[in-house]
Amino acid sequence: MAHVNRKEYWKIFVVLAVLTIIEVAVAQIPGIAKGLVVSALILLAVVKAACVALFYMHLKYETRVLRLTVALPLAVPPIYALVLVSEAAWRLLP
Amino acid sequence: MSVAAATHHADAHHGPEEYPKDEYFGTASIGKIGMWIFLLSDALSFAGLLLAYGIMRGSAAVWRHPAAPELGWPAEPSLGINFTAGLTFLLICSSVTMVLAHAAAVEGKRKELVRYLLLTMLGGILFLVGQYQEYFGLWSHGLTMEGLVFGHSGYATTFFIITGFHGLHVFTGVCYLGIMAIRSAMGKYDGGKHNSIEVLGLFWHFVDLIWILVFTLVYLIPV
Numbered sequence: 027m028a029h030v031n032r033k034e035y036w037k038i039f040v041v042l043a044v045l046t047i048i049e050v051a052v053a054q055i056p057g058i059a060k061g062l063v064v065s066a067l068i069l070l071a072v073v074k075a076a077c078v079a080l081f082y083m084h085l086k087y088e089t090r091v092l093r094l095t096v097a098l099p100l101a102v103p104p105i106y107a108l109v110l111v112s113e114a115a116w117r118l119l120p
Numbered sequence: 121m122s123v124a125a126a127t128h129h130a131d132a133h134h135g136p137e138e139y140p141k142d143e144y145f146g147t148a149s150i151g152k153i154g155m156w157i158f159l160l161s162d163a164l165s166f167a168g169l170l171l172a173y174g175i176m177r178g179s180a181a182v183w184r185h186p187a188a189p190e191l192g193w194p195a196e197p198s199l200g201i202n203f204t205a206g207l208t209f210l211l212i213c214s215s216v217t218m219v220l221a222h223a224a225a226v227e228g229k230r231k232e233l234v235r236y237l238l239l240t241m242l243g244g245i246l247f248l249v250g251q252y253q254e255y256f257g258l259w260s261h262g263l264t265m266e267g268l269v270f271g272h273s274g275y276a277t278t279f280f281i282i283t284g285f286h287g288l289h290v291f292t293g294v295c296y297l298g299i300m301a302i303r304s305a306m307g308k309y310d311g312g313k314h315n316s317i318e319v320l321g322l323f324w325h326f327v328d329l330i331w332i333l334v335f336t337l338v339y340l341i342p343v
Contacts (some may be wrong), residue, residue: 027228028136028137028138028224028312028314028318030223030227032220034222035216035219035220036216039212039216041217042142042212042215043209043212043228046167046205046208046209049205049284049336049340050201050205050340053201053340053341053342054201054330054336060342062342063341063342064342066191067340067341068336068337068338070336071336071337074332075329075332075333078250078325078328078329078332079325079329081330082215082218082219082321082325082328083321083322083325083326084318087147088145088146088148089144089146089148091144091145092144092145092146092148092153092156092211094167095156095157095160095318096159096160098158098306099160099164100160100163100164100167103164103167103170103171106171107171107174110162110175110178111178114178114179118182
């Protein structure tokens with residue numbers, strides 16, 4: 027049976043809207059350490075993107091194989107980014 | 121079983137269309153798997169653009185350039201977060217209308233399906249209008265007039281390439297939605313034939329998903 031759950035769609039909408047407000051606030055409130063701001067913003071974006079993929083794109087209700095087909099290749103660029111960031115951070119250490 | 125046979129199978133039951141169960145992909149249709157594979161390759165294109173942006177920004181001595189009087193260039197403007205947050209909210213709303221369109225297709229409600237597809241399309245059109253305002257200005261100055269010019273800096277060029285490539289996706293999505301709204305109004309997806317609407321939804325939600333990442337990485341991360 028095709029997956030339809032209107033209640034869940036509206037719940038996710040509220041989650042996305044609230045997280046967007048938090049993002050905008052975190053980015054503009056002065057006095058938070060920059061590393062903390064950047065980490066929080068990226069975490070919030072990943073949670074929002076995952077909500078869209080899992081619930082609106084119904085990935086939560088697909089088979090394991092289809093979920094992995096999508097998730098595994100997409101994990102590679104963030105890992106590369108993480109490697110580059112840690113490399114730069116290591117280089118900048120005294 | 122072929123797609124035509126599967127569709128016929130659904131017609132015979134007068135319920136939402138179902139595809140034959142596959143050992144690995146369950147009842148996902150060929151169209152759905154095809155769209156996922158396309159979206160995967162598209163996501164990797166965006167990943168390339170965003171990685172290049174991150175590497176350039178991370179290694180730039182100056183990212184947002186001050187005025188260069190010898191060239192006659194003004195200082196580069198910062199990006200407007202609040203206006204773009206509005207555009208982000210607009211895309212989130214259009215994702216909701218898209219899932220509601222799909223729900224209507226599953227339940228065989230043609231009028232509701234067309235109405236939600238048109239609302240989703242409206243969200244996309246308003247987003248494009250907003251992006252035009254941001255770039256070139258409609259009711260106030262656009263970024264290009266304020267000194268953010270393609271080719272003047274890595275900041276300007278990556279901004280226009282990334283948001284422009286995304287805008288192209290929104291435009292494609294608006295056309296796709298328009299075509300599917302017409303086909304829905306003609307009754308092509310009556311009787312629970314929701315698969316094509318779900319595949320359209322995958323594309324539209326992907327455009328929203330990418331914007332969530334672009335909004336954070338390009339607009340929100342402070343210089």
